[in-house]
Amino acid sequence: MRVALFITCVNDTLFPGTGKAVVSLLRRLGCDVDFPAAQTCCGQMHVNTGYRDEGVRLARHFTEVFAGYDAVVAPSGSCAAMVREQYPKLVRPGSRGATAIAEVAPRVHELSEFLVDVLKVEDVGAYFPHRVTYHPTCHSLRGLHLGDRPTRLLQQVRGLELVPLPGAQECCGFGGTFAVKNPAVSAAMGADKARNVLDTGAEVLCAADNSCLMHIGGTLSRQQTGIRVMHLAEILAATDGGTRS
Amino acid sequence: MSATFLGMPGDFPTNAARAVKDSQLRYNLRKATHTIRGKRAAVVDELPDWHELRAAGKAVKDETLRHLDRYLLQLEEAVTAAGGHVHWARDAAEANRIVADLVKATGETEVVKVKSMATQEIGLNEALAAEGITAYETDLAELIVQLGDDFPSHILVPAIHRNRAEIREIFLDKMGDAPPGLTDEPAALAEAARLHLRERFLRSKVAVSGANFMIAETGTLVVLESEGNGRMCLTLPETLISVVGIEKLLPTWRDLEVFLQLLPRSSTGERMNPYTSTWTGSAEGQDFHLVLLDNGRTDVLADEVGRQALRCIRCSACLNVCPVYERTGGHAYGSVYPGPIGAILTPQLRGMSSELDASLPYASSLCGACYEVCPVAIDIPEVLVDLRAKAPHGAAERAGMRVAGWILNDQARLARAQHAAIRLRRLVPKRLPGPLSAWTDTRDLPEIPDESFRDWWEREG
Numbered sequence: 277m278r279v280a281l282f283i284t285c286v287n288d289t290l291f292p293g294t295g296k297a298v299v300s301l302l303r304r305l306g307c308d309v310d311f312p313a314a315q316t317c318c319g320q321m322h323v324n325t326g327y328r329d330e331g332v333r334l335a336r337h338f339t340e341v342f343a344g345y346d347a348v349v350a351p352s353g354s355c356a357a358m359v360r361e362q363y364p365k366l367v368r369p370g371s372r373g374a375t376a377i378a379e380v381a382p383r384v385h386e387l388s389e390f391l392v393d394v395l396k397v398e399d400v401g402a403y404f405p406h407r408v409t410y411h412p413t414c415h416s417l418r419g420l421h422l423g424d425r426p427t428r429l430l431q432q433v434r435g436l437e438l439v440p441l442p443g444a445q446e447c448c449g450f451g452g453t454f455a456v457k458n459p460a461v462s463a464a465m466g467a468d469k470a471r472n473v474l475d476t477g478a479e480v481l482c483a484a485d486n487s488c489l490m491h492i493g494g495t496l497s498r499q500q501t502g503i504r505v506m507h508l509a510e511i512l513a514a515t516d517g518g519t520r521s
Numbered sequence: 522m523s524a525t526f527l528g529m530p531g532d533f534p535t536n537a538a539r540a541v542k543d544s545q546l547r548y549n550l551r552k553a554t555h556t557i558r559g560k561r562a563a564v565v566d567e568l569p570d571w572h573e574l575r576a577a578g579k580a581v582k583d584e585t586l587r588h589l590d591r592y593l594l595q596l597e598e599a600v601t602a603a604g605g606h607v608h609w610a611r612d613a614a615e616a617n618r619i620v621a622d623l624v625k626a627t628g629e630t631e632v633v634k635v636k637s638m639a640t641q642e643i644g645l646n647e648a649l650a651a652e653g654i655t656a657y658e659t660d661l662a663e664l665i666v667q668l669g670d671d672f673p674s675h676i677l678v679p680a681i682h683r684n685r686a687e688i689r690e691i692f693l694d695k696m697g698d699a700p701p702g703l704t705d706e707p708a709a710l711a712e713a714a715r716l717h718l719r720e721r722f723l724r725s726k727v728a729v730s731g732a733n734f735m736i737a738e739t740g741t742l743v744v745l746e747s748e749g750n751g752r753m754c755l756t757l758p759e760t761l762i763s764v765v766g767i768e769k770l771l772p773t774w775r776d777l778e779v780f781l782q783l784l785p786r787s788s789t790g791e792r793m794n795p796y797t798s799t800w801t802g803s804a805e806g807q808d809f810h811l812v813l814l815d816n817g818r819t820d821v822l823a824d825e826v827g828r829q830a831l832r833c834i835r836c837s838a839c840l841n842v843c844p845v846y847e848r849t850g851g852h853a854y855g856s857v858y859p860g861p862i863g864a865i866l867t868p869q870l871r872g873m874s875s876e877l878d879a880s881l882p883y884a885s886s887l888c889g890a891c892y893e894v895c896p897v898a899i900d901i902p903e904v905l906v907d908l909r910a911k912a913p914h915g916a917a918e919r920a921g922m923r924v925a926g927w928i929l930n931d932q933a934r935l936a937r938a939q940h941a942a943i944r945l946r947r948l949v950p951k952r953l954p955g956p957l958s959a960w961t962d963t964r965d966l967p968e969i970p971d972e973s974f975r976d977w978w979e980r981e982g
Contacts, residue, residue, distance in 0.1 A: 289974075418889035
């Protein structure tokens with residue numbers, strides 16, 4: 277299957293390891309992957325901060341870049357939710373933009389959705405002998421309704437011990453520019469999330485969004501907890517030959 | 522909306538920063554919101570048709586709002602036919618004047634009140650005080666707030682920010698007839714309030730209430746409450762004045778069925794509401810006045826995205842699940858409507874010309890928990906984002922977002938920015954300056970990698 281990768285601007289710039297893990301994982305599962313180089317950003321930061329015009333320009337760019345692909349895979353619940361849930365609200369119903377979005381949006385899948393719903397695999401042949409807890413990020417949970425897809429995938433990873441995270445469904449406090457506009461509340465939410473992660477005794481915190489992991493991970497690191505954060509793709513790409521991403 | 526209520530001056534981020542440092546407040550809020558949250562989830566899960574009920578609630582409200590003018594006239598006709606008097610108030614000042622004149626006409630200088638959001642919104646107690654009329658709150662939590670010379674912190678549980686030890690202190694300090702040796706046992710506190718209020722109910726000739734619902738076809742008003750104090754207010758006095766927002770309408774008596782299921786489950790986590798009182802016109806010789814309050818509501822109605830906020834039935838389920846509210850409490854929002862619904866309703870009713878009101882649409886991480894629990898399916902995140910597009914933005918932020926948009930709109934520019942970041946990464950300080958220090962004050966920055974994904978792909982992909 278020929279798959280276009282939407283790596284997202286945050287992953288591209290700050291977390292290239294996630295993109296590499298997606299490539300290695302999807303190739304291992306027999307996909308022919310392509311990275312349309314003209315891709316940039318879905319526009320979520322602009323739209324959600326109140327800069328709709330800039331956001332709409334980025335959305336238009338996205339729909340042009342990814343038009344014509346059968347499947348687009350994104351290692352981000354948040355950016356996939358932006359395209360699927362928010363794009364249609366940005367344009368006038370019946371306009372040309374609305375048609376373009378209606379064509380592309382349903383073909384955009386978050387990674388775990390693509391694996392479970394499209395490729396129909398839950399055991400991706402990964403090996404990761406560590407104690408892991410999973411944080412279902414808000415947009416994965418309430419935007420895309422990923423449900424237990426990510427944890428079903430993690431449960432099939434050999435050697436991995438999945439421990440439940442108390443208060444898992446509560447927001448970590450990142451919220452894009454919320455972290456900068458309301459720093460005190462964001463930090464308080466992050467601290468509570470970090471405490472819950474610590475309580476699990478896990479070595480690794482996993483999620484399907486690097487931005488949330490950057491916030492929780494930055495908090496865990498500042499507190500010198502020694503807990504690592506890893507994107508779901510990185511764990512699923514790991515084999516007994518090493519993570520190689 | 523009048524600017525009478527000023528829980529805190531300043532903007533939301535400043536107020537919130539103060540609130541999150543208050544450990545007692547944080548503990549009280551967390552305990553209360555998590556308890557109600559759990560109860561709500563349990564009783565909602567019991568109903569196999571919750572989603573249908575929610576859709577019905579939304580549909581009834583939308584239908585009402587679409588033909589609000591028609592239903593309001595129908596209501597006026599029905600109330601008048603049943604011997605009541607209907608008054609129309611464009612704004613807070615007009616509503617306050619109407620109520621004050623009605624009270625003065627009775628010759629009384631004291632009124633008892635059923636807890637009412639609309640009268641708080643217009644600052645009625647303060648307006649009456651200026652006319653020499655004392656308003657006594659009779660809802661237990663409202664009484665605590667009033668005696669403590671405080672502001673409500675929650676729509677349903679106004680004293681949510683207070684624990685029982687604090688309440689005991691307030692009673693001993695401010696309630697003249699508090700029994701000596703009062704303990705902080707909830708039963709003892711409730712009994713003290715009951716005795717204090719009984720005297721008041723029996724003496725009062727005038728009462729002021731709000732209403733949860735008004736029914737257009739019959740002219741009936743409905744109040745839901747938990748203590749029975751509201752019913753005492755509604756039935757004992759000779760004159761009853763109800764101040765109600767024009768959006769509180771339901772077309773038919775039958776529509777009430779949906780809301781009597783949605784509201785208690787969403788608000789208190791109960792299957793059925795303890796005290797539901799209904800009255801139509803001047804029942805049993807009581808003189809009845811209905812003040813229909815606009816105060817910005819027709820402006821909200823004119824907004825295509827924002828008008829869904831008028832579906833709100835003030836259940837406060839969104840407050841109880843909101844991670845931001847849970848850590849700040851209601852005062853930080855500087856409005857009688859705190860939490861997620863307040864963050865969209867207040868700036869719509871008041872406009873966004875003050876710093877506080879302009880900051881409210883940003884008082885959310887857009888986690889979506891509020892939308893999920895809303896019994897009338899108000900897409901609060903959608904309205905927040907829409908209001909942010911209309912909110913005033915600072916020049917520095919505007920410039921920054923424009924530059925970011927310019928860079929992100931073109932792959933070559935993005936790649937050049939990435940290369941610059943990589944080249945300069947050793948120069949990034951551990952503590953960032955300006956607004957970005959908000960990040961590095963409490964969190965470590967991620968390392969900038971030595972190669973972007975697109976460069977790796979170019980090389981190896």
